[in-house]
Amino acid sequence: MWVDRTRADVRAIAHYIGVLVVGIGLLMLLPLLTAVVLGEWAVAVDYLAGLGVSLAAGVLLMLAAPPGTRLSHSNALLVTGLAWLAATLVAAVPLAFSGNYASFLDAAFDAMSGLTTSGLTLAQDLDHMSLAHNMWRHLTHLIGGQGIVVAALSLAIGLRGGAISLYQAEGREERIMPNVMHSARFIWFVTAVWVTLGTLAISALNMVRGMSLVRGSLHAFFAAVATFDTGGFGPMSQNALYYHSPVFEFITLVLMLAGTLNFNLHADLWRGDLREIWSNIEARTLAINMGLLSLAVAIGLTATRLFGSPGEVIRKGVYHIVSANTGTGHQTLYAPQWGTDVGGLAFAAVVLAMAFGGMASSTAGGIKALRVGVIVKGIIQRVRVSLAPPSAVIRTRYHHITDQTLTDELLSGALLVFVLYVVTYISGGLIGAAYGYPAAQAIFESVSATANVGLSTGITSPAMPVGLKLVYMVQMWAGRLEFIALFAVFASAGLAFRRRKARGL
Template identity: 60%
Template sequence: MWIRLRIADLETIVHYTGIFVAGIGAVMVVPLATAVLAAEWAPAMDYLLGIGVALVVGLSMALVRPAQHRITHAHALMIAAFSWLACSLVAAVPLAFSPNYASYLDAVFDALSGLTTSGLTVVSDLDHMAYSHNMWRHLTHLIGGQGIIVAALSLAIGLRGGAFALYLAEARDEKVLPNVVNTARFIWFVTAVYVAAGTAVLFVLNLVRGMVLSRAGLQAFWMVIAAYDTGGFAPQSQNQLYYHSAIFEIVTVTLMMAGTLNFNLHAAVWRGNRKEIFRNIETRTLAFSILAISLIVSLGLAATQYYDAVPSVIRKGVYHVFSAHTGTGHQTLYPSQWAGDFGQLAFIGILLAMGLGGGMSSTGGGIKALRVGLLFKAISNNVREAISPRSALVQTRYHHIRDKVLTPELTVSVLIFFTLFVLSYVTGTIVGTGYGSPLMDAAFESVSASANVGLSTGITGPAMPTGLKLLYIVQMWIGRLEFIAVLALFGYVLTALRPSRTS
């Protein structure tokens, strides 16, 4: 039975969503400043309007009185699902006025893709895009990668009473630090360290390679954000291929790996517990999976007539395994090359890497390495049970920050998430083929959207049918919040629309 939402519940949801929407407006000051500094007056107007719309809408919603009691788990799920959609709708306003987007829907597609750190894009003429618009696109990765709610929590703005429920609703597993506000601040601290270090390295590299100062700095900052937040946007249409640099690829792969690791793991290492990296089930699973898929992709590439040399296997094969597995989506191939030149075995390897995904409580997407590791533990547990005497108590342990026991409840939870992700991948594939795309291309694009990766075979683009745009928007949204929040929102809406039995 679904609990019917009362007016007071709706008021709470609207109130907190309003705070996040207003927050998006406040962050738009950064692209506005970029526009002013770069003398981009047309985009400056777009951001003035964007800020105005976001603040008026957000603050009007925030004026609605929230319930007196604490935010419940149900509220938190509704708020998370509704906020991510509302924030995307508002973040799209300045983009919609840029000549790089054909419609408001296209701008929403990119805003949501940015916030969910997917990286699929329907932008056109990206190579002539304003710096300010590029700044905003990449900032959406930064906000969404850490989490819209985490961003608000770290500033401790108006979210007291139920902050932890909100934190969990944004697809996080547990607190890094005892206090949830400090946890949010720690996430931003880790991010700041990686982004600052990465930007410094790429900035110097760009300067050495002859870029002018402003472009060297901006391109470094944007590519670092997109890599660390496992986003996948880039300021040029060739994506990572634009830079033609092995060093650039090594730096960004390092950042992708840092971004896809669980923030709890970052905290453990920060506290001096470096052994955790080697003991943690999640990092072990991730390492094993990356190695195994790299082997599959390398064998696949070796069988092609194009990428059989060792440097090509590494820079086209292993690089894309990392990009796919971490959920980043940066690519050094043209979309049309995936299905043809890359070879079928390597193609399937990349598809698998995208579907499995990165770490829990990270910026990565997909099923997540922890769940994959636990699933294998559960299978092993079942086999052990089958061959043990009936009286034997078979127990499976695993290590994730601390030693834990694999419980039947946890196994069921893992299986539910696994099933939901696979269902989403399959549904997107079926709809994609319905729109006339070849099966494997449709599967690749569907997995890329649901797992928030961003690699594309070329289906995604401005000329894509509206139905497919809407489908991928839903897949990116639902995948980022790991289904439950969005499904709960749908459930409550349906319940609200059904006539009450008591009346």
């Protein structure tokens, strides 16, 4: 049965979106402060205007319903779906003022890419972008990586009536701590620890290499955020290649792996319990996946002879497999090199790594290792059933936080999301090919957008068609919310349109 939204529902939805928009606006105080401290006055005004627009839009939306209004689970799904769009629009305001984007759409593309931790960018002249604008671009990774709702919950922004529903609707089904507020704070605590450690390590490296204190520390913070949140933005157009440093690559490799870890596993690590990591189906699947794909990329790169040495295989092959598999998207290759220099096998391995993605309940995107593991277990179970006597009862068990039995419901749930991802990967690829881009590169870019990775063959550029920009934005949005919240938005919009049409007849 389709549930029609009542006027009260719409008001409640608008109120909570308003709360989240105000939250996004308040976070603009950080780049504003950065601009003031660095004396970037023109940029400070960009953030004053952005903050004002966000607060005005948010407060007006909040007027739709009184604070504390209850939010049903289905309405929470709509709030979550629409909040990412609303957040994108307000986050894009200061970026559009920066002068580094050809249009508001391009700025919105970067805001969506940042919030969904994708890392694809349409910024122009990035090497001359202000540090405050870069601060905001990287903060969008931080906000989106942890989740807009988690961010608002942690800051105790008025989500009282819908906290649990919103938390679950954002794709975080598991409770790391006894209640969602504590879970949200734990997620931020883990993030703060890793980002601080990463920032200190990369800052030290940058200073040793001659960077100034301010630029060295800010670049380090940007890199730590972009890697732990598996985002992929960088303050320089060459991305990670700018640093030409194996030490930088090693530190970011560790941060990428930490970022792709399920927050439940972080909780186990924090408690000093390593057993869960060794027995967890998700951790095992991801390790096997990365191992096999690293082997494939090593064989592929060796075959090209261009990247044949062991050092090159590790720094170009393994780094990009981890970057792709964790959904980070940092790259030390130029975009056009993907299509020609790395060879077919390495190219395919990176596409597969992006498509599979990292762990559930992490900042990573893609199909997720848990679902891949469950599907593989399901296939093995089907084979066992087909080979066993008819009277035999075959049960498959696996460990993920607790010991679990594989059920048809679990398997079909995993398969449904798997199919949705694959269909979206292919659809985006076909659309890219229809715009005249080479098919293989169009698939690469489509997978990168949907799985929120950010590696690019060069299709994503300010010059690409407007239609394709919109397609990639929807793909990033859908991939981050794992489809259902977005489908709920579209279905509700369709129902409202049908009802209005029926009334008009």
